[in-house]
Amino acid sequence: KAGVTQTxxxxxxxxxxxxxxxxxxxxxxxxxxxxxxTPGQGLQFLFxxxxxxxxxxxxxxxxxxxxxxxxxxxEMNVSTLELGDSALYLCASSTxxxxxxxxxxxxxxxx
Amino acid sequence: SQQGExxxxxLSIQEGENATMNCxxxxxINNLQWYRQNSGRGLVHLILIRSNEREKHSGRxxxxxxxxxxxxSLLITASRAADTASYFCATDAGxxxxxAFGKGNQVVVIP
Numbered sequence: 001k002a003g004v005t006q007t008x009x010x011x012x013x014x015x016x017x018x019x020x021x022x023x024x025x026x027x028x029x030x031x032x033x034x035x036x037x038t039p040g041q042g043l044q045f046l047f048x049x050x051x052x053x054x055x056x057x058x059x060x061x062x063x064x065x066x067x068x069x070x071x072x073x074x075e076m077n078v079s080t081l082e083l084g085d086s087a088l089y090l091c092a093s094s095t096x097x098x099x100x101x102x103x104x105x106x107x108x109x110x111x
Numbered sequence: 112s113q114q115g116e117x118x119x120x121x122l123s124i125q126e127g128e129n130a131t132m133n134c135x136x137x138x139x140i141n142n143l144q145w146y147r148q149n150s151g152r153g154l155v156h157l158i159l160i161r162s163n164e165r166e167k168h169s170g171r172x173x174x175x176x177x178x179x180x181x182x183x184s185l186l187i188t189a190s191r192a193a194d195t196a197s198y199f200c201a202t203d204a205g206x207x208x209x210x211a212f213g214k215g216n217q218v219v220v221i222p
Binding site: 004006031033035037042043044045048050055056058088090092094098099100101102103104105107 | 151153155156158159199201207209210211212215
C-alpha cells in the first residue's frame with residue numbers, strides 16, 4: 001500500500017510569509033504526527049492529530065498550527081515565518097504501538 | 112529534557128564489520144524504537160522493542176533494552192555500504208503518541 005505522502009518536497013519562503021504543508025497518511029491510519037528536524041535541535045515533536053482532533057502538542061509557538069480532515073489527511077501551517085523555521089518537516093502516521101511510518105519530508109527554507 | 116540520546120559518535124567501518132550504537136533515556140517508557148535516515152530524507156522504522164522485552168532481532172539487526180539502566184543498543188551485523196545512514200533511537204514514554212528522539216548516530220560503511 002502507498003506510504004505517507006508529503007507535499008511539497010521543497011519550499012522556499014520569505015520571512016514574514018506563511019506556509020502550508022500537506023501530509024497524506026497510509027490508508028487506514030488515523031493518527032498523524034508532525035516533527036521538525038534541524039541541525040541544531042534535532043527532531044522535535046510538533047503535534048499529533050487523531051480523528052480530526054489535536055491530541056498532543058509540542059513546545060512550539062502558536063505560529064505553528066495544524067489540522068486534520070475527515071479522510072485523515074493533515075496540514076500544518078506556519079505563519080509569520082522566521083529564519084529559524086528553516087527545517088525538514090516530517091509527517092508520520094501510525095495505527096498503534098508498532099512504530100511510525102514517516103514521509104520523505106518537506107524541506108522548508110526561509111530567506 | 113530530551114529522552115533518547117545516542118552516544119554522540121560517528122562510526123566509520125569496513126563493509127562486513129559489525130556496527131554498534133547505544134542510546135540512553137531518562138524516564139519510564141512504553142517502548143523504544145530505532146529509525147534510519149538517509150541523507151536528510153524521511154525516517155525509516157527499523158525495530159520496536161517494548162519495555163517488557165530485553166532483546167529483539169530483525170534480519171541483521173539486534174536490539175537490546177535494559178530498563179534498569181535506561182539504555183538500549185542497536186547492532187548491525189555484516190554491514191553493507193547501503194547501511195550508511197544516520198540512526199536514531201526514539202522513546203514513546205506515556206503512550207501519548209509523541210516520540211522523543213536522540214541526536215542520532217552517523218554510520219559510514221566503507222565498501
